[in-house]
Amino acid sequence: MPPQEVNRDAVVSTGRSRPERVALLGVLLVVLVEAIWLVARLPNAALVADGGAVVVASWASVACAAVAYRSPPPLRRFWGLLAATMALSAVARALWALHRTSSGDIPHTRLVGLVFITGIVLGTTAFLLSPSAPHSTVGRGRAVLDGVIVGLSLVPIGWVVVFQDIAADELTEPEHTLALVFPMLDLVQLTILVAVAGPSRPMWRPLAVLGASLCVRAxxxxxxxxxxxxxxxxxxxxxxxxxxxxxLLVGLATRHAAPPDHAHLDETTIPPVPPWWRVALPYLPVGGAIVAVLLARHPTGQTPPLVLVCVLALLAVLALRQGLAANENLRLVARLRQLAYADQLTGLPNRLMFTRRLRRAIREDAPVAVLLLDLDGFKQVNDRFGHATGDALLVNIADKMCEAVDGDGTVARLGGDEFAVLVDGDRPVPPERLAERLLTALKPADDEEDVGTHPSASIGIAEYGPQHATHSDLLRDADIAMYAAKAAGKSAYRTCTPELRESAVSRAELIADLRRAVDEEQLELQFQPIIDLGTGQVHSAEALVRWRHPRLGTLAPGRFLPLAEETGLILPIDRWVIHEACRAAAIWRRGAPEATIAVNIAAAHLRRPDLIATVTGATAAAGLAPRALTLELTESALIEGSESVLDRLRQLRELGIRIAIDDFGTGYSSLSYLHRIPATELKIDRSFVARLGEDARAYATVNMVSSLAEAFDLRVVAEGVETDRQHDAVAAIGCAHGQGYLYGRPGSLADLSTSLTGS
Known part of the structure; x- marks a missing residue:
C-alpha cells in the first residue's frame, strides 16, 4: 500500500510539499502577469485573460482534489465538490475562449452557460455539506431558500440600477436580458455560505476565504x-x-483545510442562538425589490417581463419559506411541550405534567388517589455500578411499572428514583391492590438477585379527602405514608392515616426545633461511669448527650439522634459533644490524673476529612492529653467505611487517641474487619449481657469476645450491666471493665467528679 494511503482518513495537515509550494508561486506569478497585462492594455489582452483564468482554475481544481484525497470522509465530499466546481470553471472558460476566438463575439452560448451553472450548483452543494452546515434536510432547505430569495430580489434592483436607461431595442439581446442571472447566482451562493457558516462559533477558515472568493466573483x-x-x-x-x-482564493482556501474546532460536536450539543441579522438576512433585500418593481419600466412604460417573472418567483419562494418556518415552529412547539412535560430518561410524564393532571382530577371532584414510590438503596447502585447502570435501572423500572399498572392509573417519574401513580375516575382497582401489583412487578427475578442492581421499593398511598386543601397536601400525605413504609422494613406499602399524619407533623416540628438546639444551648452532657471490675474504681466515663427541649422536657438520644443523622444535624451536634467532653475531662483530670472520657462518633462524621482537625482542635483547646480521649464507633459505621476512613483512624491512633468499637457483636462481619481497625477497646453489646445467666449461647458469645479481645490485646467493656448476676458473670468471664445502671446512671459533671475524686 502506498504510504500516502495509510493516513488517508486522518486529519488533514496544514503543511505543503515542495511541488505544491512551487505550483502556488507559479499561479501567483500568472495572476500578477495577467493583472499587469490587462491594466496596461497590452496586445492580446483577451487571450491572456482567458488563458490566465483557465490556468488558475485548473490549479485550484487540482489543489482541492489533493486535499480531498487526504481528508476524512466528511471533508472529502466537501473538497471533492469544490474540485469539480473549479474543473468546470476551467472547462467553461476554455469553451468561452474557443467560441470568442472563432466567432469574434462575446460568447453567451447555452453550452457555456450550462457548464458555468453546473459548477455553481456543485459549489453550492459543497457549502451545504461543509462541517458547519445544518445536518437536517430542513435546515439545508432553509439555507437554499434564503439564498434564492436574496438572488431573486437582486433582479428588480439590478434592472433599475443597470437597465432603466437602456433603449428598448437594446434589450432584445439575450446577453442583456439574461445578464443578471450570474450575479443573482453569486448572491444565492454567498447567502447560503453565510447561512451555513455558523452564527456564534468561530468560522472555519476555508469558509471565510471562500466567502471572500464569492464576493470577488459577485x-x-x-x-x-x-x-x-x-x-x-x-x-x-x-x-x-x-x-x-x-x-485563486478557492485554491488558497485549501491551505487551511484542517477540520474546524467544533467538528467533534454532536447532536447533544446545544445549538447557539443565531444573531438577529441572520434571521432577517433573506428578508432585507425584499423591500428593495418591491421598490424596484414600482420603478422598473420599459421606455414604453410597461414593466419588463423578466422583472415580473422574478417577482412572481420571489413571492412563491417567500411563501414556501414561510411555510417551512411555520412547520418548524410547530415542530419546535411540540418539542418544547415534550421537554416541559415528559421525563427525558424514561419518557414518562414528569413532575409538572403529573401535577397538572392531579390538579385537574381534583377539580373534577372525582375519587383521586396517589401512590408515591421510592427506591430503597438506589444511591448504592449509582455509587457501586455508575450512573449509566442507574439510568438503565430506572428505565427498566419505569417499563415494569407501566406494565403492572396496565392502564389503571398514570405512571410518572417525579425525579431521581421517585415515581408516582395517579389513580382517578371510577378506579376499578383499589390503590392498595395496585401497590401490591407494583411490588410484585419490581421484585428481581431469580437470575437477577445476585447482581445487586435491583433495589426494593417503598410505596406510600394517599386518597383525596376533606383534609386536603390542595394537591400539595395530597402529595405530602403520600410522602408521609412512603416513609412509614420504609420504616416498616422497605419493600412494603402504607396508606396515610390521621395517626401517621400527626406523627409526621410532630417529627417535622421536632426537626425544626433541633436545628435551633445547638445555637440556643439546649443540649447538655451527662456522664455514665465505667468501672474497673477488679477494683471497683472509676477511671473513665462515657459522655452522653441530652436535649433539654423547652416544651417536651429532657429527651434521650434515641429520640432525636436518628433525626439528626437523617438531616445532617449530627455533624454540629458531634462537634459540640467532642469539645464539651474534652473540657469536662480536663477538669476531672485535675483531681484524677488518669481519668479518661469516651465520646460516640456518628458514621457521617467518620467519613469527613475534617474529623482529625475537629478532634485535635478540641483536645488542644481544652488542654487535654490525646490519650485521655476515646472515640466510640459502631460496627456498622466501620463496616461501611472505606480505606480512607481506616487511614483516618490510623492517624488518630498515631496521635494517641483511643478507638473503641461500640455494640460489638451486632455486625455481620466483625471478625473480618477487626484485624484492620486500629482499635484499643471492645464494648460488648448490652443485648448479650442482658441474657447472661439465662442463655448459654449469650454466655458463650461474651466469653468468645473476651478471649478474642485478649488475643488482639484489646480492653473489654461489658455494656448494660444492671444486676449483680450479670456483674458476677462478666467478672467470671474475665471482662476487665463494666458499664451500666448497676454502677451508675448518667449524671451531671458534679456527680461524676465526685466518683472520680472519691475513687
Missing amino acids: AADIGYVWLLAHDSYVAGHPIDLGWPLTC
Missing part, C-alpha cells in the same frame, strides 16, 4: 453586467481579472 459579474449593458465591455478588460482571482 463584484466581477456585476461589473461585467454594467459594462455589457452600457456597451462598454471588450474582451481583455481589467474586470476579467476578477475570475482568476476568484479561483
Whole structure:
C-alpha cells in the first residue's frame, strides 16, 4: 500500500510539499502577469485573460482534489465538490475562449452557460455539506431558500440600477436580458455560505476565504453586467481579472483545510442562538425589490417581463419559506411541550405534567388517589455500578411499572428514583391492590438477585379527602405514608392515616426545633461511669448527650439522634459533644490524673476529612492529653467505611487517641474487619449481657469476645450491666471493665467528679 494511503482518513495537515509550494508561486506569478497585462492594455489582452483564468482554475481544481484525497470522509465530499466546481470553471472558460476566438463575439452560448451553472450548483452543494452546515434536510432547505430569495430580489434592483436607461431595442439581446442571472447566482451562493457558516462559533477558515472568493466573483459579474449593458465591455478588460482571482482564493482556501474546532460536536450539543441579522438576512433585500418593481419600466412604460417573472418567483419562494418556518415552529412547539412535560430518561410524564393532571382530577371532584414510590438503596447502585447502570435501572423500572399498572392509573417519574401513580375516575382497582401489583412487578427475578442492581421499593398511598386543601397536601400525605413504609422494613406499602399524619407533623416540628438546639444551648452532657471490675474504681466515663427541649422536657438520644443523622444535624451536634467532653475531662483530670472520657462518633462524621482537625482542635483547646480521649464507633459505621476512613483512624491512633468499637457483636462481619481497625477497646453489646445467666449461647458469645479481645490485646467493656448476676458473670468471664445502671446512671459533671475524686 502506498504510504500516502495509510493516513488517508486522518486529519488533514496544514503543511505543503515542495511541488505544491512551487505550483502556488507559479499561479501567483500568472495572476500578477495577467493583472499587469490587462491594466496596461497590452496586445492580446483577451487571450491572456482567458488563458490566465483557465490556468488558475485548473490549479485550484487540482489543489482541492489533493486535499480531498487526504481528508476524512466528511471533508472529502466537501473538497471533492469544490474540485469539480473549479474543473468546470476551467472547462467553461476554455469553451468561452474557443467560441470568442472563432466567432469574434462575446460568447453567451447555452453550452457555456450550462457548464458555468453546473459548477455553481456543485459549489453550492459543497457549502451545504461543509462541517458547519445544518445536518437536517430542513435546515439545508432553509439555507437554499434564503439564498434564492436574496438572488431573486437582486433582479428588480439590478434592472433599475443597470437597465432603466437602456433603449428598448437594446434589450432584445439575450446577453442583456439574461445578464443578471450570474450575479443573482453569486448572491444565492454567498447567502447560503453565510447561512451555513455558523452564527456564534468561530468560522472555519476555508469558509471565510471562500466567502471572500464569492464576493470577488459577485463584484466581477456585476461589473461585467454594467459594462455589457452600457456597451462598454471588450474582451481583455481589467474586470476579467476578477475570475482568476476568484479561483485563486478557492485554491488558497485549501491551505487551511484542517477540520474546524467544533467538528467533534454532536447532536447533544446545544445549538447557539443565531444573531438577529441572520434571521432577517433573506428578508432585507425584499423591500428593495418591491421598490424596484414600482420603478422598473420599459421606455414604453410597461414593466419588463423578466422583472415580473422574478417577482412572481420571489413571492412563491417567500411563501414556501414561510411555510417551512411555520412547520418548524410547530415542530419546535411540540418539542418544547415534550421537554416541559415528559421525563427525558424514561419518557414518562414528569413532575409538572403529573401535577397538572392531579390538579385537574381534583377539580373534577372525582375519587383521586396517589401512590408515591421510592427506591430503597438506589444511591448504592449509582455509587457501586455508575450512573449509566442507574439510568438503565430506572428505565427498566419505569417499563415494569407501566406494565403492572396496565392502564389503571398514570405512571410518572417525579425525579431521581421517585415515581408516582395517579389513580382517578371510577378506579376499578383499589390503590392498595395496585401497590401490591407494583411490588410484585419490581421484585428481581431469580437470575437477577445476585447482581445487586435491583433495589426494593417503598410505596406510600394517599386518597383525596376533606383534609386536603390542595394537591400539595395530597402529595405530602403520600410522602408521609412512603416513609412509614420504609420504616416498616422497605419493600412494603402504607396508606396515610390521621395517626401517621400527626406523627409526621410532630417529627417535622421536632426537626425544626433541633436545628435551633445547638445555637440556643439546649443540649447538655451527662456522664455514665465505667468501672474497673477488679477494683471497683472509676477511671473513665462515657459522655452522653441530652436535649433539654423547652416544651417536651429532657429527651434521650434515641429520640432525636436518628433525626439528626437523617438531616445532617449530627455533624454540629458531634462537634459540640467532642469539645464539651474534652473540657469536662480536663477538669476531672485535675483531681484524677488518669481519668479518661469516651465520646460516640456518628458514621457521617467518620467519613469527613475534617474529623482529625475537629478532634485535635478540641483536645488542644481544652488542654487535654490525646490519650485521655476515646472515640466510640459502631460496627456498622466501620463496616461501611472505606480505606480512607481506616487511614483516618490510623492517624488518630498515631496521635494517641483511643478507638473503641461500640455494640460489638451486632455486625455481620466483625471478625473480618477487626484485624484492620486500629482499635484499643471492645464494648460488648448490652443485648448479650442482658441474657447472661439465662442463655448459654449469650454466655458463650461474651466469653468468645473476651478471649478474642485478649488475643488482639484489646480492653473489654461489658455494656448494660444492671444486676449483680450479670456483674458476677462478666467478672467470671474475665471482662476487665463494666458499664451500666448497676454502677451508675448518667449524671451531671458534679456527680461524676465526685466518683472520680472519691475513687
